[in-house]
Amino acid sequence: MSTKHPKPAVHAKRPKPARRKPRADAQRNRERVLEVSKQAFTRYGASASLDDIAKEAGVGAGTLYRHFPTRDALIEAVYRTEVEKLAAAEGKFAESLPPLEALRAWMKLFVDYVEAKHIIAPALNTYAGGASKLYETSKTQISGAINALVKRAIQSGDIRKDLEPFDLLRALIGVASVASSPDWPQSAKRLVDILIAGSRPTTQN
Amino acid sequence: MSTKHPKPAVHAKRPKPARRKPRADAQRNRERVLEVSKQAFTRYGASASLDDIAKEAGVGAGTLYRHFPTRDALIEAVYRTEVEKLAAAEGKFAESLPPLEALRAWMKLFVDYVEAKHIIAPALNTYAGGASKLYETSKTQISGAINALVKRAIQSGDIRKDLEPFDLLRALIGVASVASSPDWPQSAKRLVDILIAGSRPTTQN
DNA sequence: GCTAAAGTGGAGACCGTCTCCGTATAAGAT
DNA sequence: ATCTTATACGGAGACGGTCTCCACTTTAGC
Numbered sequence: 001m002s003t004k005h006p007k008p009a010v011h012a013k014r015p016k017p018a019r020r021k022p023r024a025d026a027q028r029n030r031e032r033v034l035e036v037s038k039q040a041f042t043r044y045g046a047s048a049s050l051d052d053i054a055k056e057a058g059v060g061a062g063t064l065y066r067h068f069p070t071r072d073a074l075i076e077a078v079y080r081t082e083v084e085k086l087a088a089a090e091g092k093f094a095e096s097l098p099p100l101e102a103l104r105a106w107m108k109l110f111v112d113y114v115e116a117k118h119i120i121a122p123a124l125n126t127y128a129g130g131a132s133k134l135y136e137t138s139k140t141q142i143s144g145a146i147n148a149l150v151k152r153a154i155q156s157g158d159i160r161k162d163l164e165p166f167d168l169l170r171a172l173i174g175v176a177s178v179a180s181s182p183d184w185p186q187s188a189k190r191l192v193d194i195l196i197a198g199s200r201p202t203t204q205n
Numbered sequence: 206m207s208t209k210h211p212k213p214a215v216h217a218k219r220p221k222p223a224r225r226k227p228r229a230d231a232q233r234n235r236e237r238v239l240e241v242s243k244q245a246f247t248r249y250g251a252s253a254s255l256d257d258i259a260k261e262a263g264v265g266a267g268t269l270y271r272h273f274p275t276r277d278a279l280i281e282a283v284y285r286t287e288v289e290k291l292a293a294a295e296g297k298f299a300e301s302l303p304p305l306e307a308l309r310a311w312m313k314l315f316v317d318y319v320e321a322k323h324i325i326a327p328a329l330n331t332y333a334g335g336a337s338k339l340y341e342t343s344k345t346q347i348s349g350a351i352n353a354l355v356k357r358a359i360q361s362g363d364i365r366k367d368l369e370p371f372d373l374l375r376a377l378i379g380v381a382s383v384a385s386s387p388d389w390p391q392s393a394k395r396l397v398d399i400l401i402a403g404s405r406p407t408t409q410n
Numbered sequence: 411g412c413t414a415a416a417g418t419g420g421a422g423a424c425c426g427t428c429t430c431c432g433t434a435t436a437a438g439a440t
Numbered sequence: 441a442t443c444t445t446a447t448a449c450g451g452a453g454a455c456g457g458t459c460t461c462c463a464c465t466t467t468a469g470c
Contacts, residue, residue: 020445020446020447022447023446023447023448025447025448025449026447026448026449029448029449054450059449059450060449060450060451061450061451062448062449062450062451063448063449063450066448066449
C-alpha cells in the first residue's frame, strides 16, 4: 500500500474529519417527516403523536428520533422557515413605512402568523417546564426584528425612549398564546394598537 | 309497611331525589387529594402525575378519578378559591382607589397571583386543544371583576369609551402565560402600565 | 344490627415516548 | 463490478402516564 495516492485533501469539503457525503435516503426521510409533521401539528396541535407521524411518513420511530431527538427539535425544524420569513418582513416594512407604522404592521403580521400556525407562539416561549435552548435561534431572530423596529421608532420620536423592546415582544407572544374565542384575531389586533398607543411618549399628564 | 312515617319532606334539603347525606370518608379523601394536588402542581407544574398524586394522598387512582374526572376538573377545583380571592379583590380596590388606579392595582395583583401559582393563567385560558367548559365559572368571575373596573374607569373618563374589557383580560392572561426569564414579574408589570396608558382617551395626535 | 347505597382501590388495558440493536444500503475505494 | 464500511433503517419492547372496571368495603339511615 505504499503506492496509494496522497490524501485527496483538495476535494475535502471539511478539513478536519474528511466526512463522507450524507446519504440520499436519510435526506429524503428527513424531509418526509418534516412534511408530515407540519400537517400533523396544524391538525392536532403540538401534542400530535410522534409515532403516528413516523408511521404516516413511512419510517420507523427510530428514524424519526434519530433525526429529531426531541419533540422540541422537530417543532423547531418545522417552523424554522416560518420564523425566518417573519423576521425577514422587518426589513421590508422598515423600508416602505414610517417607523411607527412599520412596527404596527410587523406586530399585526406576527398575529397573522400565529393565527395560521398556532404552534409558533409556544415555540417562541420557553413554555411550561423544560427550558430547552433549541428555540434560541428563533428567539434571537424575532428579537432582532422587533429590536430594530422599536429602535427606529424611538429615534423618530414616536415611541418612549425607555421602552423595552422585549416587553413588547413578550406581550405579543402572550397575546398570541391565548387562542380561545372566535374573534381572537380581531382582539389581538386591537391589542396591538393598545400596546402601541401605550408605548408613545407621554405628551399627556 | 302501611305504618311507615309520612315522607320527611320537612328535613329534606333537596326536594327532588331525597338524597342521602354524603359520606364522611368521601369528603375526607376529596380534601386530601386537593391538598396534595396543590403542592404537586406548584412543584411539578400542570403535568404532575395524577397517579402519583393519588398514591401520595393515600387513595387509589379510581378514587381520584371519581372525584375529579379529568385533569382540568382537578386543576379547576384546586384553584377555585384562589380565583375567588382575586375576583373579590376587585371590590376592595374599587372602594379605596380612584377608578384608574383601582384597575391598575387589580391588574398587577393578577400578575402577582400568576407569579405565585403559574397554573392559574392556563386555567383561565382554554389552552391548547380541548375547549373544556370547566373553567367557565372562573372565567366568569374574573371577567366580572375586570368588567366592573373598566366600566368605572370609563365613566370617570380615564379610559376610552370603546375599550373592550375582555381585550385587556386576554392581554393579561397572555402576558401571564409567558413565564420565561427571571425578570418576568417586572416585565409583566411594566406591560400593565403600557396597556393602561394605551387604553386612555386619545387626547394626543 | 341490618341493608342498600355510596364509596374504595388497584389490577390492567390502552396509548404515547423513546431506546436498542440486528439488519439493510448507499458511498467510496479498488 | 465488487467489496468494505460508515451510515442509516425500523420496529420490538421497556417504560411511564392515563383512565376504567368491578369485586370488595364502609357508611347512613332505619
